[in-house]
Amino acid sequence: MGGMIRFHNTMGGKVEDFVPIEPGHVKLYTCGPTVYDYPHIGNWRAYVFEDLLKRFLLFRGFKVAHVMNITDVDDKTIRGAQAKGVGLDEYTKPFIEAFGRDRDTLAILPADHYPRATAHIPEMVALVRTLLEKGFAYKKEGSVYFAIDRYPAYGRLSKINLEDRRPGARGDADEYEKESVHDFALWKATKPGEPFWEAEIGPGRPGWHVECSAMSARYLGTTFDIHCGGVDNIFPHHENEIAQSEAANGVKLAHYWLHCHHLIVDGEKMSKSKGNFYALADILAKGYEPSDVRYLLLSTHYRRMLNFTFEALDQARTARQRMGNFLGELKDVAGPAEQTASVEPLIEAARAGFVAGLEDDLNIAEALAAVFTLIKNANPLLVRGAVSKDGAAKLAAFFKEIDTVLAIDPKPEVTASGRIDPTLNVRSAELIHTADALTLEIQEKVAARQKARAERDFARADAIRRELLDMGIVLEDTKDGVRWKKAGPPKG
Ligand code: AMP
């Protein structure tokens, strides 16, 4: 079933047909947590996006070999351990455990391997040695650096401007901005009070980037299909991974690079100082279900910025509950219906829309719209008692099938009396229509645009339309008034 799967490849910046190296098998590497702190919901956006990708590939019948690294030695973990006066292992342990707990809570399928950087130092040393031998790296004061000038393809992924770099400029930090393109550290000379490993290349510890190059090769081979991360990984992390791996191995590192956009909070970057920094537990403590969070994280296209607000989380909960209550109503279908309506065409249309949406660079808006259209169309039949027990079972089976991808496990909202919550009665057409109701902020913007149009201030009306598009909402002016829908993937 299904057509060609297409993904937006950051390498080249286009949507391309997905063709795995080995038919039927996908090798997937996703950059994992740097375990210097508890994971936040921004991290979970990246991991939920990767889980949607993986689950859809599994749904389409691929076998997926998935590796996610655990960065347990880098600048940040070392700084944290020093500040606390404990060893790296002791320092990172609770964060690694929290990662595993939250991952299971969010119904994310575990990877096949979670290699820890500290357990793969020999592989990293071997890679650095190869780069020295091949002339792509040089030693300086006990450290080893990658010479970006000796690797002409440097900068292709992030399309950085190489003109601005200062010849011979070097940096030791794991993280830096595009503006300071420079030779980067593969192996860092030991410093007092820092953990280090004895090696032929001198005592020291790996740079962050070399960790992923060494561990992906160890578990997936030197070339694999898909490499994922958040957009913040593109430069320098993924750029440097490509340089290290491709210079050392002489083959392409990954065929497809998929990056998710950031999650922000209330329109601002999430940060501890602003007090808008959320771990999963902070949100669950407010009474939300893990599947509300999962639904919210996956329901905005991965290449669009996701603005986290509690209002948006409430909307996600409503949409999920609506699916759950529909399933509850199906359970109530008792016997053979008098006039049996065929639900198969509705299910077929929903499945086709769901699959076609996800095939189109994981267009989740289209996939979910197909599901809610099914609910909307099947409801009047349920109300009329025109769905047979068999039809109800087929509808329920369809929801089970798509939940292998969505993994939100929709359940009816039952009240204390054991009845389905009447305020979420799916039989009300009006409520179904608001399955993806607009947030207040968006409603206000739509109204402001209407007002601007009425006042013939078209420049302002267009500016508001663009703002809405940035928020993932498309407006259509029809003869019956203005309509809105959730935007699919961004163009390009
Ligand atoms: P880190 O632990 O910082 O190395 O990040 C782990 C993963 O989470 C990487 O793929 C990052 O790109 C991703 N990530 C970090 N912050 C955010 C955010 N605010 N929104 C989306 N992804 C993020």
Ligand code: ZN
């Ligand atoms: Zn990585």
